[in-house]
Amino acid sequence: KAGVTQTPRYLIKTRGQQVTLSCSPISGHRSVSWYQQTPGQGLQFLFEYFSETQRNKGNFPGRFSGRQFSNSRSEMNVSTLELGDSALYLCASSDGMRVRNTEAFFGQGTRLTVV
């Protein structure tokens, strides 16, 4: 069974540009969550998508957005990049239906560097 796949693994962007990250969840999983990891703030929740709908959202500015497709693959987009957006972006896949039993599985992440 394939794991969670995130592409690309590494990105270097310039301030002011926009970027799109992709996440393919484990087959059969309908929930995809995105997290930002930085040395100073640790892991912080961005948003969760379930069956193509945003179900939960963290405290990030509107420059951070996402979507989910009918095959459960998800993309997140960051517009007008700032230096502080440099981070490891992690995607988590889960069943999403039974919260108490739901184990989250993470991808390898996308390392975004903004210069």
Added chain:
Amino acid sequence: KQEVTQIPAALSVPEGENLVLNCSFTDSAIYNLQWFRQDPGKGLTSLLLIQSSQREQTSGRLNASLDKSSGRSTLYIAASQPGDSATYLCAVFYNQGGKLIFGQGTELSVKP
């Protein structure tokens, strides 16, 4: 405020030692608690999931316990090996919020 705290932030032990990592959380109304391992620059590997109704879970040399009333979880690693060196993260799925709240992690170094 829903928070998760891990102590210590870093730990160095000789190979073969048994060790305990600690995690505390502020609200007992949780769905589950999950322990992860993260190697430098990599993603998170799920180690153990403890549902709110459970007291402990075991996988190989790992044993995790959960005490909701005191807001604590421990991860016990038996007979540590250099390959266990990594950062260990505790994450709580609170009843309210719909997301995992992570601790800052414990960086473990096991010396040969």
